[in-house]
Amino acid sequence: MIKIVLIGAGNVASHLFKAFQTSEKCSVAQVFSRTKTSLENFETSTETTTDLKKLKEADIYIISVKDDEVENVIEQIKHKNGLIVHTSGSVPMLNSGKRNGVFYPLQTFSKNTEIDFSKIPLCIEAENENDLQILEELANSISKSVYKISSEQRKSLHLSAVFVCNFVNHLYSIGEDLCKENKVPFEILHELMKETTRKATLNSPAKVQTGPAIRNDKKTIAFHLQQLNKADYSKIYTLLTDSIQHKNG
Amino acid sequence: MIKIVLIGAGNVASHLFKAFQTSEKCSVAQVFSRTKTSLENFETSTETTTDLKKLKEADIYIISVKDDEVENVIEQIKHKNGLIVHTSGSVPMLNSGKRNGVFYPLQTFSKNTEIDFSKIPLCIEAENENDLQILEELANSISKSVYKISSEQRKSLHLSAVFVCNFVNHLYSIGEDLCKENKVPFEILHELMKETTRKATLNSPAKVQTGPAIRNDKKTIAFHLQQLNKADYSKIYTLLTDSIQHKNG
Incomplete structure (x- = not known):
């Protein structure tokens, strides 16, 4: 014991x-x-x-x-x-x-x-x-x-956790904000959130990336940026879109 | 029929x-x-x-x-x-x-x-x-x-979906990258990813935000930025940290 x-x-x-x-x-x-x-x-x-x-x-x-x-x-x-x-x-x-x-x-x-x-x-x-x-x-x-x-590995796990937990939750809260602004119930997105996470645990997330950024769908991207009226949300949209495109050549 | x-x-x-x-x-x-x-x-x-x-x-x-x-x-x-x-x-x-x-x-x-x-x-x-x-x-x-x-509401749902699905998946893929760099199996993070999503569907995500950004834990934030050696990952870390702090006063 x-x-x-x-x-x-x-x-x-x-x-x-x-x-x-x-x-x-x-x-x-x-x-x-x-x-x-x-x-x-x-x-x-x-x-x-x-x-x-x-x-x-x-x-x-x-x-x-x-x-x-x-x-x-x-x-x-x-x-x-x-x-x-x-x-x-x-x-x-x-x-x-x-x-x-x-x-x-x-x-x-x-x-x-x-x-x-x-x-x-x-x-x-x-x-x-x-x-x-x-x-x-x-x-x-x-x-x-x-x-x-090891302590070295734990350091990178802790850093990764900030991205896949804390930052992911912030993106969820941005989604919630955007829904509220247009009086859409955020719960409509719950199943999408769950399925996105499920997919990323069954596959390498890099291999199941979807959306306008990876399709380089410029029309939709421009349209989305028009809709965003908070400066930091626009910046996040642009930076993450660029990062997805950069990663996928 | x-x-x-x-x-x-x-x-x-x-x-x-x-x-x-x-x-x-x-x-x-x-x-x-x-x-x-x-x-x-x-x-x-x-x-x-x-x-x-x-x-x-x-x-x-x-x-x-x-x-x-x-x-x-x-x-x-x-x-x-x-x-x-x-x-x-x-x-x-x-x-x-x-x-x-x-x-x-x-x-x-x-x-x-x-x-x-x-x-x-x-x-x-x-x-x-x-x-x-x-x-x-x-x-x-x-x-x-x-x-x-309505079409207007659908526009904002579609935009929200980019944040809670496409962008979230990209953060997962960054987490996977960071794990690979240090030879840590990404699967260690799977349960955390699932629990983060579960929590954000049971509560308002804004109310369950955790991590160094919302605690304003400057030491950990500086330490994490030191570890990031890809320019766009550092920018994403800084921008999302600022956005979390901005949102929470």
């Missing part, structure tokens, strides 16, 4: 906690948060503390705090014997020559959305082979897709 | 044909295409022709050809008594004072991908109320989501 201390009580920590509760390979011995109120959801199931100095002994300390604070937390608990990992996509693994690692679930978490953790890719990394095996065992116990990913 | 003549044999026409075959409200009496080979898939199920002058009498003529050719086809068949509709998102309805309309399925169609037509939104429009009712009956017989949409 892998004994875990969870440091942090935000979205990622909460979803991890729930996932660990379903696993037979581990138990969460304690949850830390600086603020007492954020521990309320954990108190009925495990021990909690607001004092980093009162952390229990554990096999793994999982740090799930804001990216900026990860280093600071590691500094304060580095005397511990257990393996210390963080869950951040953008913070490199600490190479201290001791027992450090990364346990990064690649997903967008919302507080009130239920998630099937078994589908979430877990990217793991550790300074030594033994610890990597422990992380692998832990990861396999809650997810079906576990990847050994 | 609504008697249909289908003009065109491309992706949209093929998927419509299959959908009509499952409907008890209509039958496709004939399919037209300029090229004989593209009619091969239809020949076993209905009559076909390569000559517009040999079109049979029908209740509805559905024109599903390239956007540029729609007007030309209408010109050639406008003497027919039936209702004449096209399936294009970007071509306005012909206002001839006769019987014209639009029957626009809002979806991205691929040749070899099976599609559940009942989920595809159908946007209908007609010059007169009677014809709109006929189109509604036909549309309801193959789809669960039918919308009465």
Whole structure:
């Protein structure tokens, strides 16, 4: 049984906690948060503390705090014997020559959305082979897709995620704006959004590109630009159209 | 029983044909295409022709050809008594004072991908109320989501679709590129892509925006820009980041 201390009580920590509760390979011995109120959801199931100095002994300390604070937390608990990992996509693994690692679930978490953790890719990394095996065992116990990913690779995954998640969502919100302007229900586009994503996961997205840009349909492009009355939306339209055409020769 | 003549044999026409075959409200009496080979898939199920002058009498003529050719086809068949509709998102309805309309399925169609037509939104429009009712009956017989949409509204839907489908797919392909550069399997991002889309259909996308741009996480943004070595990808990153920040004050 892998004994875990969870440091942090935000979205990622909460979803991890729930996932660990379903696993037979581990138990969460304690949850830390600086603020007492954020521990309320954990108190009925495990021990909690607001004092980093009162952390229990554990096999793994999982740090799930804001990216900026990860280093600071590691500094304060580095005397511990257990393996210390963080869950951040953008913070490199600490190479201290001791027992450090990364346990990064690649997903967008919302507080009130239920998630099937078994589908979430877990990217793991550790300074030594033994610890990597422990992380692998832990990861396999809650997810079906576990990847050994170096800090260098994780950097590019995190960057890619901004494009395929954050930026994609912004394009959705632009679509919603354009619909609102003309009193069209945005839901008409839902099936198209889903099918576009489905296609891009069944094929290489580069190979299933469609639309006026790749057809070089100048008439439609000019017509669309006429319709756009927000400066940044026009710029985005032009830049993405150029980029599609550039990529496809 | 609504008697249909289908003009065109491309992706949209093929998927419509299959959908009509499952409907008890209509039958496709004939399919037209300029090229004989593209009619091969239809020949076993209905009559076909390569000559517009040999079109049979029908209740509805559905024109599903390239956007540029729609007007030309209408010109050639406008003497027919039936209702004449096209399936294009970007071509306005012909206002001839006769019987014209639009029957626009809002979806991205691929040749070899099976599609559940009942989920595809159908946007209908007609010059007169009677014809709109006929189109509604036909549309309801193959789809669960039918919308009465004016040409003006359809214009903005078509434009929105470029953002939420074509441009989104391009962002996916950029994500794929970035993964390839660092030998990371793109499939790690598939679940994130699906969840992002799911979230944006359950909520207003504007309200579930996440990422370094909306957090104004300058350190991560600078770090990401350092990693991007293609000029147009850097420009896209900067422009979309600015646009997210602009939108969210």
